[in-house]
Amino acid sequence: MAAQEALRQRRIYYFLWQLYHLQQDESSAKQQQQVLSEELEDLNQQSAEYDHNLEQKRQQQSAIIRERMRVEKEQRKLQKKQEKKDPARARLHEEANRLTRRIAVSQNELDNIKRSAKAQAKKLSKLRKDLAQLKEARDQLESSGAGEDGQLQLDPAQLIEYRRLKAAADSKTSKLLQERAALEAQVKVDEGKLSRLQETSIAKTSRLQAQRAKLEELQQRLDNTQQAVDDTGTQLADKQRAAKNAAADHRKTSSQRDYLMGKVRDIEGRLLASKGMRQATDREKRLAAAAARLRKEVPGVYGRVSELVRVTNRKYNLAMAVVMQQHLDSVVVADRAAGFACVDFLKANKLERMDFIPLDSCEAKPLPERLRQLGGTATPALDLITFEPQYERACVHVCGTTLVVDTIEEARDLCYGEDHHKVVSVDGTLFKPNGTFTGGKSAGIDARANRWDAEEYEKLKQQREKIKKDIDALPDVFKAQTAAGQLQQEQHQLEQRIKIQKADAQQLQEQLDVLKASVATLESAAASAAEDPELAELQSAVSDKRKQLAKMDERVNDIKDRLFADFSKRVGVKNIRVYEETTLAAAAKLEAQKQQHEEQIVKVTEQIAYEEEHDFAKKLEDKQAQLYADTEKLEHLKEQEAQLDAAAEQVQDQAQQLAQKMEELRQQAESAAAGMKELQAQAAGYHKEVGRIKGQMAAATTALEAVRSSRRNLLEQATLDQVDLPYHGGADGGDEVNSGSDADNPMDVGEEAEGTQGTEDSRAKHRKAFDYSRLSNKDKAANTKKERETVGRRLKEELDATTAELATSAPNLKAVEQYEAVREKERQQILALDAARKEATAASKTFLHIQQKRTQRFNNAFEHIKSAIDHIYKQLTRSAIHPLGGQAYLSCDTEDEPYLGKVTYTAMPPTKRFRDMDQLSGEATACACNEYGC
Numbered sequence: 001m002a003a004q005e006a007l008r009q010r011r012i013y014y015f016l017w018q019l020y021h022l023q024q025d026e027s028s029a030k031q032q033q034q035v036l037s038e039e040l041e042d043l044n045q046q047s048a049e050y051d052h053n054l055e056q057k058r059q060q061q062s063a064i065i066r067e068r069m070r071v072e073k074e075q076r077k078l079q080k081k082q083e084k085k086d087p088a089r090a091r092l093h094e095e096a097n098r099l100t101r102r103i104a105v106s107q108n109e110l111d112n113i114k115r116s117a118k119a120q121a122k123k124l125s126k127l128r129k130d131l132a133q134l135k136e137a138r139d140q141l142e143s144s145g146a147g148e149d150g151q152l153q154l155d156p157a158q159l160i161e162y163r164r165l166k167a168a169a170d171s172k173t174s175k176l177l178q179e180r181a182a183l184e185a186q187v188k189v190d191e192g193k194l195s196r197l198q199e200t201s202i203a204k205t206s207r208l209q210a211q212r213a214k215l216e217e218l219q220q221r222l223d224n225t226q227q228a229v230d231d232t233g234t235q236l237a238d239k240q241r242a243a244k245n246a247a248a249d250h251r252k253t254s255s256q257r258d259y260l261m262g263k264v265r266d267i268e269g270r271l272l273a274s275k276g277m278r279q280a281t282d283r284e285k286r287l288a289a290a291a292a293r294l295r296k297e298v299p300g301v302y303g304r305v306s307e308l309v310r311v312t313n314r315k316y317n318l319a320m321a322v323v324m325q326q327h328l329d330s331v332v333v334a335d336r337a338a339g340f341a342c343v344d345f346l347k348a349n350k351l352e353r354m355d356f357i358p359l360d361s362c363e364a365k366p367l368p369e370r371l372r373q374l375g376g377t378a379t380p381a382l383d384l385i386t387f388e389p390q391y392e393r394a395c396v397h398v399c400g401t402t403l404v405v406d407t408i409e410e411a412r413d414l415c416y417g418e419d420h421h422k423v424v425s426v427d428g429t430l431f432k433p434n435g436t437f438t439g440g441k442s443a444g445i446d447a448r449a450n451r452w453d454a455e456e457y458e459k460l461k462q463q464r465e466k467i468k469k470d471i472d473a474l475p476d477v478f479k480a481q482t483a484a485g486q487l488q489q490e491q492h493q494l495e496q497r498i499k500i501q502k503a504d505a506q507q508l509q510e511q512l513d514v515l516k517a518s519v520a521t522l523e524s525a526a527a528s529a530a531e532d533p534e535l536a537e538l539q540s541a542v543s544d545k546r547k548q549l550a551k552m553d554e555r556v557n558d559i560k561d562r563l564f565a566d567f568s569k570r571v572g573v574k575n576i577r578v579y580e581e582t583t584l585a586a587a588a589k590l591e592a593q594k595q596q597h598e599e600q601i602v603k604v605t606e607q608i609a610y611e612e613e614h615d616f617a618k619k620l621e622d623k624q625a626q627l628y629a630d631t632e633k634l635e636h637l638k639e640q641e642a643q644l645d646a647a648a649e650q651v652q653d654q655a656q657q658l659a660q661k662m663e664e665l666r667q668q669a670e671s672a673a674a675g676m677k678e679l680q681a682q683a684a685g686y687h688k689e690v691g692r693i694k695g696q697m698a699a700a701t702t703a704l705e706a707v708r709s710s711r712r713n714l715l716e717q718a719t720l721d722q723v724d725l726p727y728h729g730g731a732d733g734g735d736e737v738n739s740g741s742d743a744d745n746p747m748d749v750g751e752e753a754e755g756t757q758g759t760e761d762s763r764a765k766h767r768k769a770f771d772y773s774r775l776s777n778k779d780k781a782a783n784t785k786k787e788r789e790t791v792g793r794r795l796k797e798e799l800d801a802t803t804a805e806l807a808t809s810a811p812n813l814k815a816v817e818q819y820e821a822v823r824e825k826e827r828q829q830i831l832a833l834d835a836a837r838k839e840a841t842a843a844s845k846t847f848l849h850i851q852q853k854r855t856q857r858f859n860n861a862f863e864h865i866k867s868a869i870d871h872i873y874k875q876l877t878r879s880a881i882h883p884l885g886g887q888a889y890l891s892c893d894t895e896d897e898p899y900l901g902k903v904t905y906t907a908m909p910p911t912k913r914f915r916d917m918d919q920l921s922g923e924a925t926a927c928a929c930n931e932y933g934c
Contacts, residue, residue, distance in 0.1 A: 007802045011723045014795045015714060017779055019725070020772045021788060022711045029704040036697045043690045054679045061672040068665045075658050079481050082651050085644060086489040092641045094496035099634040106627045113623055117616035124611055131604045138597040141590060158570075165567055169560045176559075180552040187545045194538040201526065201535075208522040215515050222508040229501045236494040243487040250480045258883070260471050265908045266887055267464045283352065287329050290351045294331060298345055300338030302391065305330050305357070305398055309385040316384050318428045319404045323381045327398040330355040332391060357394045364396040371421075375840035375847075377406040378414060381424070408439075418829065435716065436709055726771040851897065858899045866890045869905075877909055886910050 170177065287304070294301045302308060306328045311320050321328065331354055333339045339356035346354060371380045381399040403423045405411045411423040415431035423431045429439035561568075568574060718725060772780070782791045866889065874885035888907040892898040 003802070003805060007799070008723075010795070010799045010802050011718075011721065012725060013774065014799050015718050015723055015725060016770060016772055017775055017791070017795060018714055019711065019770055020775060020780060021782070022707050022714070023770075024783075025707045026704060026711070029700050029707060032700045033697060033704065036693050036700060040690065040693045040697065043693060047690055050679055050682055054676060057672055057676045057679055061669060061676060064665055064669045064672060068662065068669070071658050071662050071665065075655065075662075076481075078651055078655050078658070079485060082648065082655075083485050083488070085648065085651075086485065087492055089641065089644045089648065090489055090492040090496060092637055092644065094493060094500065096634060096637045096641060097497075098500050099630055099637065103627060103630050103634065106623060106630060110620070110623045110627060113616055113620050117620060120611055120614060120616060124608060127604055127608045127611065131601060131608065134597055134601045134604060138594060138601065141594050141597065158567075161567060165563050169563045172563070173556045173559050176552055176556055180549060180556070183545055183548055183552070187542055187549065190538050190542045190545065194535065194542060197535045197538065204522060204526045208519065208526050211515060211519045211522055215512070215519055218508060218512045218515055222505060222512055225501060225505040225508055229498060229505055232494055232498040232501055236491065236498055239487060239491040239494055243484065243491050246480065246484040246487050249475070250484050253474050253480060255883075257471060257474055260467050260474075262887055264464060264467050264471070267460050267467070284329075286352045287354065290346065290354060291331055293349075293351075294342050294345060298338060298341050300334035301342060302332045302334070304328070305332060305394065308332060308391050309387045309395060312384055312386060315426060316404060319424045319426050320381060320384060322424045322428045322430050323402045323404065324398050326355065327357070330357050330398070332357050332359065332394045334358070335360040357397060359390075359393050362393060362397045364393040365400075367396065367401065370837070371401060371403065373837065373841050373844070374403070374414070375844035376410055378403045378410065378423075380404075418833065434713060436712055438705065438709070726774070728769050728771050854899060855897065862890065862892065862898065862903070873907060879910075881910075 291301075291304045291307070295303055305324060311317055331342065333342060333356050336358045339358050342354070342356055346352070367380055367382055371378075372383065381402045381404050382395060384404055385395060385399070387395050401422065403411075403414060403421050404426070405414065405423055406426050408425050408427070408429050411425040411429060411431050414421045414423045415433065415437070416435075420433035422433055425431075427439075429437060431437040779791050779795075782788045869890060870888050873888035876885070878885035886907065886909040888905070891904045891906065892901060
């Protein structure tokens, strides 16, 4: 009995010593919570002020963005207005240039007409003067007579004899003279024809030369015009390519901008809908950086557990975070040597402390297959994660045999049933086999649960920033539109110019064709004239007839010489022809001169009449009227062009004003962004401090919960070991038997951690205080961990020694009978368990079959609607301004049983950010039409 009493007292002392220090730790944790709570309240107030200022800055920035969008819209309207006027300006400009060139040509023609009129007047004056001189010369010849000095003069008798002889000679030569006169008449006729044919040939040759010169001039003008058309065509082709490229670049830029903006809206919608929007704490960042350095520097390091596994369904994120707890940040290594190398590296670089899981030696018991056949929603935690096969041992070590269920009731049934499983519900409530459970809300656990979503959230943020940089790198839309409009205007001007040049070239070509036909005709006529047989025949005939006339003249002269032989001797001349050639020839010469003057007078008179037929005054009047009309039309076009230029300058001024306003708004937006950035930095500092304090509070709460859990476990152990703990006001006896009433239900857990704390504080007021008077001051003063371990180890050794001593002195004689009874009871329970397990398996299979069939039907309908809803919504919201339309998609909150969750319909109209459906105005109608169309 003395040994049993000594063992009882040592147990009481050991439990009291542990409860005393747990009570001290609980008091310290409560004090720390109170201090941190006060600091957190002050920081929350300051953070709220910065958040309010930040929201005002956001509203200001939103107003600036709306104003910029309005100004951009006005810029587009001005540009369209200018583009409508540019073709009219180009047409007026080209018409004015054409009239200017036409006026210049008309002015040159007018000057030529004036010069021609002046030359004609001068020529007429000269011709009239020549005519007067010819008439005066003719009169002088008529007044002059024959018989100049040196000529032979006959007396009357000689003259009578000359005439008698002359009559006789004429009588004898009359027939011959008649033949000669007839022949001479024919010669004159032939010579007249020959002269006319020669003059016609010369005229044709002269006209041919003139036409050839004109042909060369027209050909040169046509070549120049054609060269100008080719040059303008080259410029037009270049401008068309440039305009086409500019339009293609503008379309491509607009399409890329719309596409990227759509992706940004989609990503922002996914960011807003994501549950992983949070900022990693400083400690998590340090741990992530340290793990990255270890992976890089130390061989055999694979990474943290949270990086190596992925939860199959995001609804289990919180449950898996509770299952893994501190192991989430543990680093998986190949063996212990790699783990020790990591510890040395952390110490050498003064990095955060970390836990390590060596794959070669960590405890990893195989998962019993029966845990997968429990039925209901119970699933081993190991089956809810995916990982590489080489990390299976570490995952088994972390997850163990923990089960995950959907509801707390099912978790309670599994934990407090016959097998006492460790179970976690999807809301994070943990039920332990020892009877304790932990639940409520904790910022630390939520942050750990969101870690898997946080990685996706960070990737989405990086994608959004990258796309925004791509959008900023795109060319400015307004500048591209302005450049494209300018190119189109230049292209239109070149088209008008080449149109006019082609018309001029066509006109020149027509004139050239006509002139070529004329030249060909003239060449043919000149060649025909040069090779005319009539001309040759006339020349030959005239030559032959001249020879005949010469022979006739010789015969006539012979007859005359015989008749006038005596007479010629008497008058002292060689023959009578001397007389005739001197006296009579002089008279003939005078007559010829008179005839020549008459011919010249006629010729000059005809030339004067010909020149007077060219009415240059009429041509001058017509050309002046045409020039005046063209000048008036040019002035009118210039007035219209000036009006359009003034309107274009006004539009340009408005565009410059809008550009200046855009620049001001950009500066204001940058200023607002800078202010927001500063406020965000300050708010981030406060949020960081709030996060730090919340982390400390979470740590303090965790420590407090750990202390209370340890206290409950200790009281439960005392109850199981039938240790009667002393209270103030009670003794070691009957009162101490009831002392375990406080430990009958030590697991008093509320909905939240705060609720748990309040419940514990309330219970602390009504329960009795333990009597720690029997504890020594030295054992009470053990405050450090090392001191407590030393004292605890000493008390445990003393307790174990006393227990061993008592066990050797009093053996249990009924152990065999008790063992057989326990074996029989276990066999009965196993049979009942097998029967219940078969029923549960059958029910589970039936449930899973129906659940799978229902899920498949729902998913088929959901995928069909999901694939069609975006296309239909784009068609409903597509326009000329927004050719891509908006975006719409469906999302399901629950993946395993989607028919039990909520289906979210998200629609993002063009140019609008992500909003919930109840916040949309007119777009809700389009969404309803979209749903009806699906």
